[in-house]
Amino acid sequence: MEKLLTLGIETSCDETAAAVLRDGREILSNVISTQIPLHQKFGGVVPEIASRKHILNIMPVIDESIRKAGVELSQINQIAVTYGPGLVGALLVGVSAAKTLAFALKVPLIAVNHLEGHIFANFLSEPELEPPFLALVVSKMIDYNDFKLLGQTRDDAAGEAFDKIARVMDLPYPGGPQIDKLAKLGNPNAIDFPHPKVDEFDFSFSGLKSAVLNYLNSANMKGEPVNNADVAASFQKAVVDSLIEKTLDAAKNLGMKKIVLAGGVAANSELEKNLREACEKRGLKFFYPSKILCTDNAAMIACRGYYQSLKNDFAQYDLNAVPNLNFKGAVKWN
Amino acid sequence: MQILGIEAATKVASVAVISDEKILAEISQEARLTHSETLLPQIEQTLKIANVEGIDAVAVSIGPGSFTGLRIGLATAKSLAYAWQIKIIGVPTLQAISYHFPTNSATILPMLDAQKNRAYVQQFKAGKPLTKIEVKPIDEIVTAAGQIDGEVFLCGEVLSKIKVELPPNVKLAPINSRMPRAVNVALCGKDLLDAGEISNVMDLEPLYIRRSEAEELWEQRRK
Numbered sequence: 001m002e003k004l005l006t007l008g009i010e011t012s013c014d015e016t017a018a019a020v021l022r023d024g025r026e027i028l029s030n031v032i033s034t035q036i037p038l039h040q041k042f043g044g045v046v047p048e049i050a051s052r053k054h055i056l057n058i059m060p061v062i063d064e065s066i067r068k069a070g071v072e073l074s075q076i077n078q079i080a081v082t083y084g085p086g087l088v089g090a091l092l093v094g095v096s097a098a099k100t101l102a103f104a105l106k107v108p109l110i111a112v113n114h115l116e117g118h119i120f121a122n123f124l125s126e127p128e129l130e131p132p133f134l135a136l137v138v139s140k141m142i143d144y145n146d147f148k149l150l151g152q153t154r155d156d157a158a159g160e161a162f163d164k165i166a167r168v169m170d171l172p173y174p175g176g177p178q179i180d181k182l183a184k185l186g187n188p189n190a191i192d193f194p195h196p197k198v199d200e201f202d203f204s205f206s207g208l209k210s211a212v213l214n215y216l217n218s219a220n221m222k223g224e225p226v227n228n229a230d231v232a233a234s235f236q237k238a239v240v241d242s243l244i245e246k247t248l249d250a251a252k253n254l255g256m257k258k259i260v261l262a263g264g265v266a267a268n269s270e271l272e273k274n275l276r277e278a279c280e281k282r283g284l285k286f287f288y289p290s291k292i293l294c295t296d297n298a299a300m301i302a303c304r305g306y307y308q309s310l311k312n313d314f315a316q317y318d319l320n321a322v323p324n325l326n327f328k329g330a331v332k333w334n
Numbered sequence: 335m336q337i338l339g340i341e342a343a344t345k346v347a348s349v350a351v352i353s354d355e356k357i358l359a360e361i362s363q364e365a366r367l368t369h370s371e372t373l374l375p376q377i378e379q380t381l382k383i384a385n386v387e388g389i390d391a392v393a394v395s396i397g398p399g400s401f402t403g404l405r406i407g408l409a410t411a412k413s414l415a416y417a418w419q420i421k422i423i424g425v426p427t428l429q430a431i432s433y434h435f436p437t438n439s440a441t442i443l444p445m446l447d448a449q450k451n452r453a454y455v456q457q458f459k460a461g462k463p464l465t466k467i468e469v470k471p472i473d474e475i476v477t478a479a480g481q482i483d484g485e486v487f488l489c490g491e492v493l494s495k496i497k498v499e500l501p502p503n504v505k506l507a508p509i510n511s512r513m514p515r516a517v518n519v520a521l522c523g524k525d526l527l528d529a530g531e532i533s534n535v536m537d538l539e540p541l542y543i544r545r546s547e548a549e550e551l552w553e554q555r556r557k
Binding site for chain 1: 368370371372373374375377378401402405406408409410412413414416417418535536537539540542546547548549552
């Protein structure tokens with residue numbers, strides 16, 4: 001059977017990305033145009049600026065992905081695009097372009113959930129990886145197209161807590177990598193921040209975030225010096241401990257032997273190191289995408305799209321962006 | 335020569351195919367807001383009705399207008415031009431609206447919503463701009479129109495927000511000549527094409543006029 005070429009397009013936040021994938025696993029090109037420097041002075045992503053950059057970059061990025069793949073646009077068999085979650089104005093640029101290309105080239109369109117894409121980044125890093133496995137954050141992967149959400153955060157995402165705390169500490173955007181770097185210089189046991197306690201496999205980070213912010217504010221009011229490195233290390237430890245504990249519990253409960261890390265949080269070096277060690281200790285196989293596949297990219301979207309196409313899970317031309325899209329089967333918390 | 339016109343700068347979603355001296359097909363609607371859902375199916379439908387072999391150029395309304403609507407229109411138009419390897423022409427929205435009145439005997443003032451009771455405005459005669467695009471309070475535009483010699487037609491989308499009395503020489507355009515339409519985008523695009531004003535599919539972007547609010551606030555804070 002002839003191999004399928006999937007063009008992936010991703011514009012959910014501050015990266016304009018396009019990639020070409022041959023069948024499910026072979027990356028022919030993976031082009032990412034980042035806007036991070038543009039947003040830095042605002043301390044976070046400005047949706048309108050992100051959207052403006054996407055509409056300017058979208059065609060050159062797609063064109064480069066086709067050229068780098070060494071194929072012709074007319075050879076593309078299907079187009080996969082992120083339709084959520086993300087910033088609505090940003091998503092709409094990618095969705096509009098993908099739909100129209102699918103229409104103009106007369107090929108199928110596939111609507112991909114960005115979060116699911118992050119899990120699929122692992123298939124690209126690790127050609128041998130096959131389901132079933134357990135993915136953090138946190139879904140049970142039974143088959144390529146059959147996965148179940150076990151738990152999710154009930155309030156803030158871990159990444160949001162990192163960004164917010166980094167901002168209060170006057171660290172540049174994006175906050176995650178900055179805290180990661182600073183934490184290496186600090187003592188993770190210096191401050192005893194509360195470890196989030198939630199039932200089942202859910203997470204909660206807003207309480208921890210408030211505790212850290214209160215600590216910083218009260219020190220500031222009293223004019224006491226703050227060791228930012230210790231704060232970063234102690235906060236990061238609380239997050240990482242909580243994520244690892246829940247993941248190991250879930251793996252034990254479900255008898256899972258493979259654990260994969262996925263998404264923006266996966267780029268945290270402490271989480272990667274500690275989870276790897278914890279898995280090795282328990283005889284679990286640990287998978288982790290390469291750095292480039294941890295960031296927002298379109299190869300993972302094309303990969304997710306490819307496996308959806310095997311199940312004839314295609315979208316129509318009235319596809320819209322869904323900014324607060326969740327995992328399939330996810331429970332909403334009030 | 336077949337030109338596909340695309341208009342999504344305002345609440346109107348409009349698509350047309352013109353062929354030399356004929357309007358082969360046009361679908362316009364102001365009934366639903368979600369251009370993201372309706373625009374491409376509307377293009378598919380219009381092309382089906384027009385029943386042409388191929389399209390030679392795509393003309394797209396580039397604003398000013400709704401930032402999101404403009405980006406949906408442009409992402410769509412650019413992708414068509416890229417996939418079909420045809421020319422793309424960015425058409426200023428105010429100019430396209432002025433094509434409702436191909437006359438030298440009146441001044442045409444198309445206005446588009448710039449938020450906070452302001453409008454983007456520009457003066458035209460016979461489809462040619464007489465001034466630059468400006469952002470002004472709506473009532474100020476209307477009052478100032480009284481100073482223009484001869485008959486003035488106001489068109490565009492903010493006419494219901496006018497609170498002052500119209501000066502004697504100023505009239506509101508009838509509703510069939512107020513809002514943007516893709517056939518005018520295609521016609522204006524053809525004139526721009528004939529004048530050699532082709533856009534580049536790689537870097538065509540909306541005519542925003544206004545910067546993002548975040549940038550405006552950031553500048554203010556620095557002052």
